Amino acid sequence: MQDQVVGSSPVKVDAKDKATGATKYPGDLRVPGMLYGKLLYSPSAHAKIIGIGLADAWQVPGVRAVLTANDVPGHNGHGVIIPHQPVMARDLVRSVNDVLVAVAAETMAAAEEALRKVKIELVELPAVFDATAAMAEGAPLVHPEGNILSHHKIRRGDMAEGWARAAAVVENTYRTQMVDHAFLQTEAALAEIDDGGILVLHVATQYPHWDRKELSRALGMPEDMIRVVGGSVGGAFGGREDMSLQVQAALLAMHTGRPVKIVCTREESFHAHSKRHAMVMHYRTGATGEGRLTAVEATIIGDTGAYASWGTNVLRKAAVHATGPYIVPNVKVDAYAVYTNNPFAGAMRGFGAAQPAVAYEGQMDEVARVLGLHPFAVRWQNAMTEGCITATGQVLESGVGLRATMEKAGSLVGWDVSKING
Amino acid sequence: MVRRRGIGMASVFYGTGYGNGFPDISSAIVELHPSGKATVRTGAVDCGQGSSTVFAIIAAEVLGLQVSDITVTTGDTDNTPDTGTTAATRQTYNTGNAVRLAALDALSPLLDMVKPRLAVNTVDGLVVRGGAIEVRGLPGRKVTLAEAVALAKAEGLTTMGKATFTAHTTALDPENGQGAPYWPYAFATHMAEVEVDTLTGMVEVLRVVAAHDVGRAINRAGVEGQVEGGVAQGLGFALLEEVQLNCGRIQNPNLAGYLVPTAMDMAVVESIIVEHPEPSGPFGAKGIGEPAILPVAPAILNAIFDAVGVRITDLPATPEKVLQAIKLQEDRGIVK
Incomplete structure (x- = not known):
């Protein structure tokens, strides 16, 4: 009988081409007659657009297209939850992610020169850069419907009873920062129209079928006229779930009738994709003298920036994971996704569950310190096990290997796990 | 210091997974070739994390092949089925399940076809390993996968399997956040x-x-x-x-x-x-x-x-x- 393949460690199917450099990423593609595209991002985080002067840009030799919001034939917006992030901003910019102009030219130098010749006239608007401040009455509005994108609540048990049973209560506020995915390969796309009139877009993306939907909506074209080819992707981590330059590349190809490639510089890449939500997390955790958790109350505020992206879902995930892998009978969680004029936040590895771990694991150590218990012992006795009930009331019927991970990791740093647990 | x-x-x-009751769906296609090898097609994207290798392993395991016998084609709206986003730690579980089921779907008509030839009364008496379909307990009595595919094609049978897997998730109650997200x-x-x-x-x-x-x-x-x-x-x-x-x-x-x-x-x-x-x-x-x-x-x-x-x-x-x-x-x- 052959050895089992599952559980082995074969050479990755893409290893050879990656190691030898044979792998072609979208940025490596070159086709005859190809133009170079480039995008102009807003210099301001919140401003009214008074005018965009394109005449001088058109005068640059080699320029083949200079496009603005007026050139978007379909819905001028994209977004995984709310399609309100403009392909190109028309009247208003809400963040430095906003694209104002897209150009295509015979050379990269000509495209860069054309962007320098675009005359932008903006009038700055009152802006808000702090999520907590953005929740207050009278804060500048990022969107007319209000700055709170979502509020998720988790209510379980009886908080008064939880605090009454607690021998110790620890209370702290934790703050995590805005983080970039910093994947190796910056955004790149090559758009072309094939002989059958089909728009073909080569792009490093996490979801080609979704990109096709977004392209269809913004271009006003049926999905069957669009083909998205994922190609090779040099890291993603959630930063390739929203549109970055897909629609603009397609528009430039459609307007010029020529293939157009856009490759972001690192600086442009920082402006082209989402960020990890900065969060402020206020926690109160109660435990009995033996270290049994009796209550957790958490208020989590996530700065989702100027556009929704996955903000609602990220903060929902933060709420669901707010108590950590522990059995807590009494829980009150409020998690808010809040608009600001900061760069937009969305999916990043952990998706809202990375930030609360900083808070709930800080709290577990603090509970241990206050009660004079070992951090391992506090975690062990509260650990989720098969059949336990989560803060959302879900019974975990199978697949709960938490204590095995604790035992193995603890032993390897020399902790006498059985002795600690008494 | x-x-x-x-x-x-x-x-x-x-x-x-996506969570909160969102449709969490992955589809996959597995095709067997007269060479005895196979192609997996999914919309999943290998961003370096290794999903294509995972799918190759799963298909190889089901089909009794080696990883090197499997070609994985991914992330092309014209040539691969929709597997949802490559995100949410969902491709090994979701698309992995779809690939496993699609490989079984591709294999199933071949097993039925070779049953009389191998003189077994049930497909449960057949096992697929080492690039062949063999009789359980009688490892010498077998048909190679390549032969079986060639025979199937000659009879006009399809050697392409497809499957869809949907992860379990329910929406949270908006007032108290209760649910199985x-x-x-x-x-x-x-x-x-x-x-x-x-x-x-x-x-x-x-x-x-x-x-x-x-x-x-x-x-x-x-x-x-x-x-x-x-x-x-x-x-x-x-x-x-x-x-x-x-x-x-x-x-x-x-x-x-x-x-x-x-x-x-x-x-x-x-x-x-x-x-x-x-x-x-x-x-x-x-x-x-x-x-x-x-x-x-x-x-x-x-x-x-x-x-x-x-x-x-x-x-x-x-x-x-x-x-x-x-x-x-x-x-x-x-x-x-």
């Missing part, structure tokens, strides 16, 4: 060992012991790779990385100003794979992508506390913040 060592622990759980959950515990320089506030992460319950490792080296990458990214989150803003404008949009960990910053990683099988996963597997990063930062922060007795609650824990916290503590007359 006074360097103090500390050890910190952090445990996490992570609900994989995710399935399955992944679990992990990390132990970080750090050394804190009390004169500079610099934190060096010496070692991270990372234990992950993955249900079942489909690709052991792949799991270890994900864990090592997660530790690197988590270390950056804990100590280095921050997008600095001024009036909403990014002040450090470059890798000179935005610091990601380099090999010089990286800790020794000891990866421990815990296999507590998840019945609904392909061969018992759950995903590893996101869980790998989650315990890193809290374990490092708890290790800093263990080393010098200060709790950093504001990330990243830069040398300035650590030093300031140590000074504040000394001013209060508390010296560890």
